[in-house]
Amino acid sequence: MKLQEGKQLAEAAVSRALSAGATYAEARLQNTRGRQFILKNGESQPSFFAEGYGIGIRVISRGALGFAATNEMKPKLVSGLAEKAVKLAKASAPLLKKKITFDSSKAVKRRWSAPENVKIENADAGWLRKVLLDIEDRIGNGRAGVKLPGRFLALGAELEEKYYVNSDGAKVEARLPRIGFFGSLTALEGAASAQRFIQQGETGGLEVVKRVRLVEKVEEEVKTMGKVLRTAVKPPTGTVDVVMSPELSGIAAHESVGHPQEADRVLGREGAQAGESYLKADSLGRKIGSPEANVSDDPNILHSMGYTPVDDEGVAAKKRRLIKNGVINEFLQNRATSAEFGLESNGASRSVSFDREPIIRMSNTFVEPGDYSTEELVKEVKHGVFFKTFTEWNIDDKRFNQRYVALEAYSIEKGEVGVMVKAPVLEITTERLWGSVKARSKNMEFEAATCGKGDPSQGAPVWTGGPETLLTGIKLGAR
């Protein structure tokens, strides 16, 4: 309803900005309503509801970008805000070395929504709490076989609605419901402790909880934590083969392929915050991995957290083949970076709120599937480690030197999965990691994640995933 009321304001803001001297203008209404419930060690916390509605106006004037946003939705104020955005751009233009232009991507006129069976509006606090109590029933009081003195369970239901209009003719209306779960679990066995952070989520309605097997998954994770504490032994070190699970394949794809292939990072725009990239503008076509290294980002996967068929610049979003057969094939682009590359945008521009400018974001980043079964992949390994889940991870700001510390991991000997091993560490360069890919399974799985970028920071919902990926000849450490 609010979006309908605001449409005229948005369209008037674009007109006002143009008459104030903008050569390009866009306005984005965004209305987000989210409800969350938390159980801490089985105790209900206050229910939480948040709604945010406002308008963000972005312009180009004298070759510079200006952005202004407010939640005071009065016609006079919004009109003044459009003028302000133009004024900001003009005032900063003297500090411009190269004028900012947008490419000629086709302007989309479309209304889209993520499919939902049971409307997200039905997710009241009672429903959210019931799901969490179902989880608590399975893992509280040692019921999953291990003491969990620290249990933080949060379930949220959010509806994001947008109306976007720009001076190139784009008009987009979107409805994006999401269900997201976050759990922080601390297990104790004697003096030893293990910790696992679980994030699950999809776009859709209340059916998401069953579709992702949320309750069962959390229980399985807790049982595994108990096994880690009771049975894990020292991992092999030295040179081994490594099988990365879908979870590990996904985080590696996100961190060391998706991020360094964001064109704004490649061009230096995130230099002071999230950093630049080991890749440069002329790196397209560079061989970075084995022929088996294939990584993509696809915003058109139904139910995914990164589902965005039209981006926040009014461009139809396409699947991006980031690494194709070991070669840097494509960057994530918005209309400004694609203009610099002489290309058309592939629709990677997103904003998480009306008060944040759209920037280049991943959607669902994953290793492409291969043709092995998981069993066949493991059979290929004579001496190695199967990384199932990870805890600590990080990567440098050029996205070249990364580290993943496993929580659940197993030895592999002569093609058979063996004992559980404790905290093996994969600390490796991007080139070495993707250069070591020998084979991939057919088994595709995805995890929900929140990707951080931008200033002020924007946490964007994404999926990471892939199949089991076999890396050969890897030097492994232990924590």
Add this chain to the structure above:
Amino acid sequence: MDLGDLNEDAVSTARKLGAEDSIALTARVNDRMIRFANSSVTTANQVDEAELMVYLAKDRKRAIASTSNLDSANVKSFVRDLFASLKGLPESEYVPLPDRKVKYRPSTLGFDRKLVDVGEELPELAKTAISASLAAGGKRSAGVIDAATVSYAILTSTGTDGSDARTSITLNIRSFAEKDASGHGLSCSSTLSGFDPEEAGRRAGTDAKKMRGASEPEAGAYQVLLSPTVAANIVETVGSAASAFSVDAGTSFLTEKLGKNVAAESFSLTDHGTVKGGLGGRIFDDEGTQTKSIPIIQKGELRTYLHNLTTAEKWKTKSTGSAGLVSPHGWNYEVGAGDSSYDEMVREMKKGIILTSNWYTRFKNYRTGEFSTVPRDGAYLVEHGKVTKPLKGMRAGDDLQRMFSSIRLLSKHREWIEWWEVDTPTLCPWLLVDGVKITRAYE
């Protein structure tokens, strides 16, 4: 839109509906920003927004909600909907609001009227930083200047009311001299007169130049000299661990350590609701409790957790004025100064590494405090008290208690730090720590 009127609308509506406790807390933000990369402006932004947060309790049932739709009629219906939602809720941990009326007047600490109107000056300030970096040896710079004014007002059903306001201006600049050579500079101030973009730019450019030809260190244990920027990033995780909510949730290495030594005797950490120079905080917390200075760690001993009313009741103590309605948190951290100069600290190092900036601090286990972080920008090897060469491509790992217990020296000089990697403003010295593990990619 008067913040006090909105609060009055919310609390009076709640009272009429029969809420036992209600709190209305409004915040209005005016944020002005300029960003640049490759020494060229990339965008200029301004955000004006206001938000109302409402807390209601009845029959031990509690709900919190926030809205940015602040018309008076909408606020009333918003509170009515929130009150109606209480019926379907379970009882939760509940402590009534204290039966006292406190009238708060805005603190003058942390507010500079001259910063309220800063906006058109931002391009010129950015130019100053970029020019200083260039003069010091940086070839190109990326950065952001952010000027913010935040006003708060609170009203509770027990009659506590008042307002407060904060201003801040921060610059984060990174300069690049060649492929892997970069330097970082910050200037963070609550006043315009305390803002020094030239010095921040000079530092970034100087380190960028000095980092040319950097190589990877050997993996091993080193004495590590952490700049205020790096130290503040790690200190902030100690502050988070001091929240009673983190302790309850199993995500604190300070669990079961009240009254015990958790750091070297030279280390003290205090949280201030308001403090001279502090870029954050206010005189009241989210429950209307007066904020104050809370010694979290004194001479290495853990003195208290940070509490709101609910966690304080559970721990049989008093609120520390740190609410967050759900989770208590710090406002402005201060690490006590030491008595060493930077040069003395470097001379103290036999085999050490100086780190000037870092990012991506991640934990293997918050309960044990095991973490690693990735240094970036200026990093230098020190051998027998002398800086010998620039370093790159490494990772520092430790556990928090071991690290803070292994502090050898702290500097006299301290700086306020708030940037992309430090959310809670922190006044921090240089820290010299023994035995930090340095690793690099195995291949």
